[in-house]
Amino acid sequence: MKKLLFLFGISTILFSCGSSQNKTATNSTKSQDVTTFGNSITSAELKEALYTYASDEFEGRNTGDPGQKKAVEYLKNHYVNLGIPSALPNNDYFQEVPLQTLSTPEIDLLVNGKSFTNIEDYVSVISSPDGTFDAKEIIYVGYGIDDEKFSSYTNLDVKGKVVLFKAGEPKNSDGNYTISGTDETSKWSNLRQEFVAKREAAENKGAKAVLFYNADAYSFVAKRFGGSHGRMSLVEPPKDLYYFIINTDLAKAIHSTIDTSDKTETLNSAIEFNYKNASNTFESENVVAIIKGSEKPEEYIVVSAHLDHEGIKDGEIYNGADDDGSGTVAILEIAEAFQKAVENGQGPKRSIVFLHVTGEEKGLLGSKYYTDQDPIFPLANTVADLNIDMIGRTDPKREKTNRNYLYLIGSDKLSTDLHNISEEMNTKYCNIDLDYTFNDDNDPNRFYYRSDHYNFAKNNIPVIFYFNGTHADYHKPSDTPDKIEYDLLENRTRLIFYTAWELANRKDRIIVDKAN
Missing domain, CATH: 3.40.630.10 (Zn peptidases)
Incomplete structure (x- = not known):
């Protein structure tokens, strides 16, 4: 033990920062x-x-x-x-x-008259204003990207509308990603960044509500944001935007071929929901x-x-x-x-x-x-x-x-x-x-x-x-x-x-x- 203590003391002296x-x-x-x-x-x-x-x-x-x-x-x-x-x-x-602390908001959401269940089918991930919203159509924007090298919003007006997009980003014919030009992904498909970047792109274009389909991450997001124990956040004025992460059932109820289609199009899917915050x-x-x-x-x-x-x-x-x-x-x-x-x-x-x-x-x-x-x-x-x-x-x-x-x-x-x-x-x-x-x-x-x-x-x-x-x-x-x-x-x-x-x-x- 003495030997170990002696050696420890010597090592401390040898790398003591600035002493010599x-x-x-x-x-x-x-x-x-x-x-x-x-x-x-x-x-x-x-x-x-x-x-x-x-x-x-x-x-x-x-x-x-x-x-x-x-x-x-x-x-x-x-x-x-x-x-x-x-x-x-x-x-x-x-x-x-x-x-x-944000507890699970009270939400009633219907697509084409069919009711879907909060947490089980969708999760609200930002603080949004209390109110009722409905629309007769949903704009599908593929990957939901707005980048100088590729934009899902080219010649598209989504102001005041509901936007649907999915996880991931496009590739070129050579197999490389369009944004990076290599086999490496960009922020548009890294969950931690994609989660915010795609929402902000839609928000900057004036969208009223955003539906993000990410099948691989849904269970994680539902657990992270859907619990009733109270998630903590900064107090900020509620965004004039509704942002939901949705599961496969809800995504396909809106757009049946969403997994294989990247084409921007207007979908004849009606959506309506009532939203009520719960916070302390x-x-x-x-x-x-x-x-x-x-x-x-x-x-x-x-x-x-x-x-x-x-x-x-x-x-x-x-x-x-x-x-x-x-x-x-x-x-x-x-x-x-x-x-x-x-x-x-x-x-x-x-x-x-x-x-x-x-x-x-x-x-x-x-x-x-x-x-x-x-x-x-x-x-x-x-x-x-x-x-x-x-x-x-x-x-x-x-x-x-x-x-x-x-x-x-x-x-x-x-x-x-x-x-x-x-x-x-x-x-x-x-x-x-x-x-x-x-x-x-x-x-x-x-x-x-x-x-x-x-x-x-x-x-x-x-x-x-x-x-x-x-x-x-x-x-x-x-x-x-x-x-x-x-x-x-x-x-x-x-x-x-x-x-x-x-x-x-x-x-x-x-x-x-x-x-x-």
């Missing part, structure tokens, strides 16, 4: 001993904070529940004690996020603090992590130590390091925003509210988002290789500068094995779309998602602070600090050269 590396940040206007601040990020302080934040006292931090309210107060008090001000004008650190509104909070830049305060580096977790289920507390207690306490330590620099007269040139978002587990809701509804600071002035979601453990797939690793996702997708800076900071200060396994566009896990950075990326803001991978305790009550590998958490947190430091202090703002 070059001490001068590049592209800065004056020499700064950045490691003085980076070395203030310690495993002991991370451990102390996480044992509190992921304790039973916080009851799993479920969005909107008392435990989550305790969590945001803890974060606020931490920034108050550090002397880091709120990013909000009212100085209370809380950006109120209006949320609602409440508020949660993002916690936002800021250190203003000394030279370019109107340019912002965002460091983000989600503050929520799964709460209590069947009497068991889901503490969420790694997910995302690790990211949360990492931000607190990064903030403290930057504040030490400020107190030493070496504050960042650009502003650093410390953003703890709510509702990530419910669908990236807090970050979506920040980017889509109420960006506290202009997105056009936001240089990058460094998002931290699970950095305290080891992926079982990595246990037999170098444990001093970290998965990076998204660093090269929008900005070559950001990727190069990330690599440079790691080489200079940390020597962590940066693993890009999940950065592949064809990653079946789709991690790029599954944490809060994505709401920044979709707005062409460069991002890095820092991630250790999943493990046996992921989304289980056993994700507890005693299982965190604090030496790894320290080193990974320091890397993120050094990257943020360089982004904030370099002469030129990074360039977005791969905009969507």
Whole structure:
């Protein structure tokens, strides 16, 4: 045992981030001993904070529940004690996020006089206005795509009408997909993106109601959106649109040859339905603090992590130590390091925003509210988002290789500068094995779309998602602070600090050269 402890201690020293590396940040206007601040990020302080934040006292931090309210107060008090001000004008650190739980709406739907059953045959997947709607015809638009390389809506007026489309996308005579020109699909047939892209295409064309036939995904969608337990979403004005995912029986009742036909046509199928919402509104909070830049305060580096977790289920507390207690306490330590620099007269040139978002587990809701509804600071002035979601453990797939690793996702997708800076900071200060396994566009896990950075990326803001991978305790009550590998958490947190430091202090703002 002593030998194992000795070797563990040696490994910690060998890859301790910044402890024996070059001490001068590049592209800065004056020499700064950045490691003085980076070395203030310690495993002991991370451990102390996480044992509190992921304790039973916080009851799993479920969005909107008392435990989550305790969590945001803890974060606020931490920034108050550090002397880091709120990013909000009212100085209370809380950006109120209006949320609602959506229970299954009451819907009566008939096609050609035949009644179909809610959940069994169709699912409503957005909040729509209460009311009655009927139409004598339905416009079938094949795959429902509106792209510069192919459009299902060419010379077609669907304003105020009902539109039906199906999953997938067309291919050319050579077997390649029309949109990509290769054997790879585009967003128009990837479920996570297709689901929104095709709806938005119909909505932009003025459709009143949309029916999406996806036989393969129907059971998943029915389970995801059809349960009466209450799905959570942002409170938004109901869209003047009805959007239903429909099963095979309903699709074929409207268009008997839908599986084989891609031809746009007007169908003599009458549809009518009554729609009544069922929802309950409440508020949660993002916690936002800021250190203003000394030279370019109107340019912002965002460091983000989600503050929520799964709460209590069947009497068991889901503490969420790694997910995302690790990211949360990492931000607190990064903030403290930057504040030490400020107190030493070496504050960042650009502003650093410390953003703890709510509702990530419910669908990236807090970050979506920040980017889509109420960006506290202009997105056009936001240089990058460094998002931290699970950095305290080891992926079982990595246990037999170098444990001093970290998965990076998204660093090269929008900005070559950001990727190069990330690599440079790691080489200079940390020597962590940066693993890009999940950065592949064809990653079946789709991690790029599954944490809060994505709401920044979709707005062409460069991002890095820092991630250790999943493990046996992921989304289980056993994700507890005693299982965190604090030496790894320290080193990974320091890397993120050094990257943020360089982004904030370099002469030129990074360039977005791969905009969507």
